[in-house]
Amino acid sequence: MTGPRFRFAPSPTGFFHVGGARTALWNWALAHSQGGTFVLRVEDTDAERNRPEWTHGIIDALAWIGIHADDPHFEGPYFQSEYADQHVAAAEQLFAEGHAYYCDMTGADIEARNKAEGTQGYQGWSRDRGLGPGPGHALRFRVPSGVTLVHDLVRGDVEFDNALIEDFVLLRGNGSPMFLLANVVDDAAMRITHVVRAEEHLPNTPKQQMIWEALGHEPPVWAHVSVLVNEARKKLSKRRDKVALEMYRDEGYLSAAMVNYLMTLGWAPKGDVEIQPWDRMQTDFRLEDVNHSSAFFDLKKLAAFNGEYIRALTPRQFLDACRPWLFAPDAPFPADRFEESVFLAMAPVIQPRCVTLADAAAVVDFLFLADPVIDADAWAKATATSESVGVLRDTLDAYELLAHWSAEPLKAVLEAVAVAHDLKPGKAQAPIRVAITGRTVGPPLFESLEQLGRHETLRRLRAAMATLG
């Protein structure tokens, strides 16, 4: 695949951050719309932290949001720690050409010197000492004087005064490469043309750009996108916030809804409609249109998107999407009592009642339970009126004789019973509903009775009446 090359570089922290997912999606859209490549590089210079299981998690999570490793636009994954030799070689080149120098000062040394001189940070103290490599000698970049101009596709030109950038470390005292260096070397080696990443990296960009230039390469196109924040407008963090993409998948969010929602954080499709198919967003997405300010990750809006996507599913798709929760160990009914045909028939009335796929099982649990779990308070309340017992008995009698067991006649019968007891047609269903479903709220009653069947409906009504004594 020729064309521009976009790199996506998560760190293997054991989960996939929703903010990272958005950046991945944007890189993915760009790679496709520009006929380029999405390069996945799992970044950590420490091989110890490149845990295979974490990496698999990243690849699974990417696949969930539609970024598949077998897509022709996908390249990788690469593992940064495997390229340590190249990182060190680049550092040595920088030293040989005078762009870097060795320094033997420890953190304590620097602190002491600053205290003595009333300065702050590292003041390039070893610049002209002519030190060579050796144990405890860190390699520092010799930051040139002048200014570094970073051209950023979303922010425009940002100017940094080099005098304010200290000579940063390239190689640690033990010889291992630092992230900043490794990052640039990898990007250059992989011929990355566009670096689209979170805004938090912007202040370090001049340093990286200087490394690119010192290494003799043309820097890539930079694009720093804003971060996602929580209610306190702080960057989403693992400790405080629910940031793992996998968590949303496990809780029953549809990937299409998540993808659509993530795309609208910091960017909006043309027109006034936010819910858009991926193909459309993929071709319309432009970095130049991305917002400059941080965005709040709003669970309520995500839920609304998810509800919309759930309602748009066909019954079959809905059933298939719900399976993991329907057959989970903690499902509200035994798996062997589940009936696909019943669920499929009920799907159109279940879907509008679900925020997540996980909600479905609880909406229809009574259909697949040997006996409904009767809520005592609900039952007491539903049978508190003087008419309720009569309604129950008359309905039972009428249902025993009903010719066609389907929603319409079931409804007509109950309405007639209600009127006979001086109630408004729609007001008699509470005791029936509780007797059948165990609760006062739930899916439409008559469709439920139709699916439950005459035998079971009558059995439940009799059982419930028996408790009244």
Added chain:
RNA sequence: GCCCCCAUCGUCUAGUGGCCUAGGACACCACCCUUUCAAGGUGGCGGCACGGGUUCGAAUCCCGUUGGGGGUGCCA
């Protein structure tokens, strides 16, 4: 401390000098529909942070203030 970024309804956004009496979505409220709960329909509430410029005209351009965020590691 120093550096950088940011600033439109509560939230996500549209807006690139006149189409703006600032549009849409989520949330919230009311009403309608109705068989409970939803969903759906209709309507409502609600915003250009502040102060100076520039201009015939500013949400839009410039400067400042304030507020928020991020960076500043021999972390990534």
